[in-house]
Amino acid sequence: MRAVSFLLRSPHRLHLSAVVLALLPPLLKAADEKPAAAELGAMMFQTVCAQCHGPKGEGNPQIKSPSIAHLPSWYVIQQINNFREDRRGTDPADPQGLLMAGISKALQPDQIHALAKHVEKMPMVMPTAVFTADGADVENGMILFQERCMECHRYNASGEMAFGSPPLTGRQDWYLADQVRKFKTGKRGTSKTDQNGAKMVLSSQFIGDEQTLKDVMAYIMTLNPAALEEQQQQSQEILKTSEASAEKVSEAGKKPAQ
Ligand code: HEC
Ligand code: HEC
Numbered sequence: 001m002r003a004v005s006f007l008l009r010s011p012h013r014l015h016l017s018a019v020v021l022a023l024l025p026p027l028l029k030a031a032d033e034k035p036a037a038a039e040l041g042a043m044m045f046q047t048v049c050a051q052c053h054g055p056k057g058e059g060n061p062q063i064k065s066p067s068i069a070h071l072p073s074w075y076v077i078q079q080i081n082n083f084r085e086d087r088r089g090t091d092p093a094d095p096q097g098l099l100m101a102g103i104s105k106a107l108q109p110d111q112i113h114a115l116a117k118h119v120e121k122m123p124m125v126m127p128t129a130v131f132t133a134d135g136a137d138v139e140n141g142m143i144l145f146q147e148r149c150m151e152c153h154r155y156n157a158s159g160e161m162a163f164g165s166p167p168l169t170g171r172q173d174w175y176l177a178d179q180v181r182k183f184k185t186g187k188r189g190t191s192k193t194d195q196n197g198a199k200m201v202l203s204s205q206f207i208g209d210e211q212t213l214k215d216v217m218a219y220i221m222t223l224n225p226a227a228l229e230e231q232q233q234q235s236q237e238i239l240k241t242s243e244a245s246a247e248k249v250s251e252a253g254k255k256p257a258q
Pocket of ligand 2: 078144145148149150151152153163164165166168171175176177179180189196197199200203204206207216
């Protein structure tokens, strides 16, 4: 936490590091990637974000920070901009939102992009379900999810960029439940310029009571193993493609110079 407040007090420190990184020789140059941006994202994540979201982006229940690993970059950018532009994290009764808004306002646009790309690439962390053991009714949760949530978040809760709806898999159930409560009580999604938030303000009203909320969350947690498997398959494919292109590069390097 001390490092964080230090960074917040002197934002040029971040600039300075960015400049230093840009001057580094492109050691890790991948075929289609700007190394400086990838390095900047990784470096900033570990120095700033990991303080609260953990080194693997797994979140921290003590300060109520969500797992953010593997969130799609479009959603990360959208939320950081929401925090920056006072669409999220402005209510004095929302200390977590206020915390994240403070961090977001210290970031520069190129840093936000680099961070979002980095977060998207981080492997999904399987959250531990807390409501399931607490007597939540998964069956009841499934019915409500299919009737009221699936149309935007998809049948497997993987989200849909076209609707601006994020994946609900990979997040902790207590975090998701807190967000629904924030939408219901006007702490999130009520800004006039927050069109995506407005959809959730409306949808959250269909969750009548705390028990129903826990039931829906318990159902969403059952969708995590499939989401993890899908992600692992995707990263294996990406690995194969990059190995193939790395081979091509080293083959090309072996050709004698004329
Ligand atoms: C001082 C602690 C702290 C730091 C540092 C921090 N965050 Fe957060 N972040 C939070 C908390 C707490 C929340 C939950 C806000 C809420 O409940 O609305 C959050 C929420 C988020 C969200 C929204 C997730 C969602 O599912 O909507 C994103 C994205 C995010 N943080 C990204 C980052 C990035 C990237 C960094 C590094 C630049 C960072 N955070 C640094 C505490 C922190
Ligand atoms: C009309 C489309 C729509 C429906 C229906 C809908 N959502 Fe959403 N949901 C969204 C959008 C869009 C967002 C992103 C809001 C934002 O940008 O802040 C979102 C965000 C969320 C979040 C915040 C996630 C995070 O990482 O912070 C939760 C939790 C959530 N939805 C749960 C639900 C549940 C549970 C239901 C069913 C009761 C539901 N949603 C129904 C569109 C929808």
